[in-house]
Amino acid sequence: MALRDKRVTMAHGGGGRAMRDLIEEVFTSVFQPPGSEDQARLMADALQVPGARLAFTTDSFVVTPLEFPGGDIGKLAVCGTVNDLAVGGARPLWLSAAFIIEEGCEVALLRRIVATMAEEAAKAGVRIVTGDTKVVERGKGDGVFITTAGIGVIAPGVDLGAARIAAGDVVIVNGVLGDHGATILAARGDLALSSDIASDCAGLGHLMQTALAAAPGIRAARDCTRGGLASALNEMAGEAGLAVEIDEAALPLRDEVRGVCEILGLDPLYLANEGRLVLFCPPDQAEAALAAMRALPEGAGSVGIGRAMAGTAGRVTMRTAFGGARIVDMLVGEQLPRIC
Amino acid sequence: MCLGIPGRITAIVDEDRLMAMAEVSGVRRAVNVACVAGNDLTALVGQWALIHVGFAMSLIDEDEATKTLEALRDLGEAQETLEQMARSEEALA
Amino acid sequence: MKFASEFRDPAAAKGLLAAIARKADEIGATRAKPVHIMEICGGHTHSIFRYGLDKLIHEGVEFIHGPGCPVCVLPMARVDECVEIAEQPGVIFTTFGDAMRVPGHRKSLMQAKADGADIRMVYSPLDALELARRNPDREVVFFGLGFETTTPSTALSIQQAAREGLGNFSVFCNHITVPEPIKALLDDPEMMLDGFVGPGHVSMVIGVHPYDFIAADYGKPLVVAGFEPTDLLQSVLMVLTQIAEGRAAVENQYGRVVPEHGNPVSLAAIADVYERRPSFEWRGLGEIDASGLRIRGKYAAFDAEEKFGIGYAAASRNVPEIPGCACGAVMTGKLKPTQCPQFGTGCTPEMPLGALMVSSEGACAAYWQYAGARVAAA
Numbered sequence: 080m081a082l083r084d085k086r087v088t089m090a091h092g093g094g095g096r097a098m099r100d101l102i103e104e105v106f107t108s109v110f111q112p113p114g115s116e117d118q119a120r121l122m123a124d125a126l127q128v129p130g131a132r133l134a135f136t137t138d139s140f141v142v143t144p145l146e147f148p149g150g151d152i153g154k155l156a157v158c159g160t161v162n163d164l165a166v167g168g169a170r171p172l173w174l175s176a177a178f179i180i181e182e183g184c185e186v187a188l189l190r191r192i193v194a195t196m197a198e199e200a201a202k203a204g205v206r207i208v209t210g211d212t213k214v215v216e217r218g219k220g221d222g223v224f225i226t227t228a229g230i231g232v233i234a235p236g237v238d239l240g241a242a243r244i245a246a247g248d249v250v251i252v253n254g255v256l257g258d259h260g261a262t263i264l265a266a267r268g269d270l271a272l273s274s275d276i277a278s279d280c281a282g283l284g285h286l287m288q289t290a291l292a293a294a295p296g297i298r299a300a301r302d303c304t305r306g307g308l309a310s311a312l313n314e315m316a317g318e319a320g321l322a323v324e325i326d327e328a329a330l331p332l333r334d335e336v337r338g339v340c341e342i343l344g345l346d347p348l349y350l351a352n353e354g355r356l357v358l359f360c361p362p363d364q365a366e367a368a369l370a371a372m373r374a375l376p377e378g379a380g381s382v383g384i385g386r387a388m389a390g391t392a393g394r395v396t397m398r399t400a401f402g403g404a405r406i407v408d409m410l411v412g413e414q415l416p417r418i419c
Numbered sequence: 420m421c422l423g424i425p426g427r428i429t430a431i432v433d434e435d436r437l438m439a440m441a442e443v444s445g446v447r448r449a450v451n452v453a454c455v456a457g458n459d460l461t462a463l464v465g466q467w468a469l470i471h472v473g474f475a476m477s478l479i480d481e482d483e484a485t486k487t488l489e490a491l492r493d494l495g496e497a498q499e500t501l502e503q504m505a506r507s508e509e510a511l512a
Numbered sequence: 513m514k515f516a517s518e519f520r521d522p523a524a525a526k527g528l529l530a531a532i533a534r535k536a537d538e539i540g541a542t543r544a545k546p547v548h549i550m551e552i553c554g555g556h557t558h559s560i561f562r563y564g565l566d567k568l569i570h571e572g573v574e575f576i577h578g579p580g581c582p583v584c585v586l587p588m589a590r591v592d593e594c595v596e597i598a599e600q601p602g603v604i605f606t607t608f609g610d611a612m613r614v615p616g617h618r619k620s621l622m623q624a625k626a627d628g629a630d631i632r633m634v635y636s637p638l639d640a641l642e643l644a645r646r647n648p649d650r651e652v653v654f655f656g657l658g659f660e661t662t663t664p665s666t667a668l669s670i671q672q673a674a675r676e677g678l679g680n681f682s683v684f685c686n687h688i689t690v691p692e693p694i695k696a697l698l699d700d701p702e703m704m705l706d707g708f709v710g711p712g713h714v715s716m717v718i719g720v721h722p723y724d725f726i727a728a729d730y731g732k733p734l735v736v737a738g739f740e741p742t743d744l745l746q747s748v749l750m751v752l753t754q755i756a757e758g759r760a761a762v763e764n765q766y767g768r769v770v771p772e773h774g775n776p777v778s779l780a781a782i783a784d785v786y787e788r789r790p791s792f793e794w795r796g797l798g799e800i801d802a803s804g805l806r807i808r809g810k811y812a813a814f815d816a817e818e819k820f821g822i823g824y825a826a827a828s829r830n831v832p833e834i835p836g837c838a839c840g841a842v843m844t845g846k847l848k849p850t851q852c853p854q855f856g857t858g859c860t861p862e863m864p865l866g867a868l869m870v871s872s873e874g875a876c877a878a879y880w881q882y883a884g885a886r887v888a889a890a
Binding site for chain 3: 421423425427436444448449453456472473477479481483484486488490491494495497498499501
Binding site for chain 1: 513562568581582583612613632633635658861862880
């Protein structure tokens, strides 16, 4: 063990032995990327299938606190990019991971983050094949920022897109909503709330492939991250040129998430999720999709919550449990806790 | 104006500062109970209070809540009777 | 959720809506000649739209959205003063999230934060007190905002700070009161209100009697209401019943939370810490006599106005509001949000001109978010 420091110093970004020790001991020994070159060389077998397409995506991750009930920034960074590939119908294969580390960051924390990344990557069936580290001075970062990029392969015949959504399609989500957003709000500590909720953060690659196998007619899917279900539905309805109606009584919500929302005056439809997707499925295949999804742990709570229909393009409405109806608009700015 | 929600007081956490733990749907937050405290703080434990900006502002009166709900039920039943009367009138017409 | 979900029962609502319809027919209320009921409190406005009550209720009942949103009635000059305090070196400025986006002449608190001011959103003034304890070398200022519901919490926090000798904690007091603007509305010759749904959470502090003048002097019914949908509908039914019977009284639908005489501890704390200002400026409504509170001299050490020399009396109060903004007319029920020339064009939630679009419980924002006014504006 050449790395003796408890905390990352500027020396670990200096290009010398300290940097090499950090990279080898903390990162590459765990991720075990193929080869030792500065690039990953990947077998293109998966692309040899006629009609197969390559999917390529990237995402950056920042979160306070870095570790929270149900996950950490590393888990977000792997699942987030896996899910971006998954909801497009791609089978995720390879990831890159770049770390911007703030001087003073604990090495033990980095090791924990890397361990969760390796674990999540294994679960998702992807390999972290290349990466990078940079160190910035104290005060110029927030512990760790991670950027991941991902490559996946879309099988021939799979062509998901919101433009394909048709009137009558069933809207399906894969479980309770808002757990991640509520968890982060509570975990931040400045609101002094505590609860037993944990983030829903999960990789959805297998779930999406399973759903597609059971219901090949699935038109489109999105992950409900920032802006929550409401934002995902608004985007999709707009691209589809259709209206979407959801049913408040059918929305899966945990009591604790309702509680956080009541206390802070927030709307759970806009809370972030990191392991939830929304998909549109033709009505005759909806039961098959739901049954297949429910057989997996990350889809156990799958449920139909509404449908697409002819109407004002991009308009999302919710039938309230009370018998009324209201518009579910895009979020303006960020949702702020309110007292009145 | 004035978001307030019912929470159950589960424990007294700081007697000097009149702070108690309140729970709303499984979410806990320390709240000030000065407005609802009698002589015996422990008597608050188990009671429901209306919580606003971290203060228990008013104890919830269960009898009054029941009365309001009963009035709603009576109204619902009266409505049903009216509808039945309307239906039988239609049938007779 | 106990004491909440029972009051969201659709079956009970059906009975209430039918009874409201009968009562509205009885008094001859129609779409062309509706009964105008003002819900004073922005929380009620929010519930009306959240549950779609305006669409469910008899067409002869029209809700007029009142001035009961403390953020909406906050004059721009006060936001400017918040920014001025927040930008002083060494200050941690704490506020409820509600106030972050309200536009000032120069900038909002959100923009001031981006410019480097240390502004923190808190859930409770207790959190600001805790910040003061943990940062003895910083001055922690809490933006005291809100009606009688919120006033006791800052009063009790100031008393606590005094007990602990927390010299680095102060409150920028902008607390306002409900009965005075209602009187101002009723004195307006163009007023066309037939009755009121009274603010439930204000009333749990002050009780029901401060509204007696509304029934006694102006002959208008007022029913103090809870915030769940059946609470609101039941209160509307109670107002209509009074109108049908030719009565005007103050009644209490929200007995589970509102005691007749309010909360004695809260009232004592308010009386100990605050006194009335001679008058206070309301956005859209102008100066209203005795409608604002300031911190008493004995707590001057905790008064941000004193500490920073930003007094209400110190600044010129003739600050022009933005031209073309009809917030005042909307707040007094003379215009519907959609009738404002700026609605949806010059004034949107992304770029709010008037405060009614900023606060999520402002009538304009509520119209925009829940009622589909987005399309009406397009």
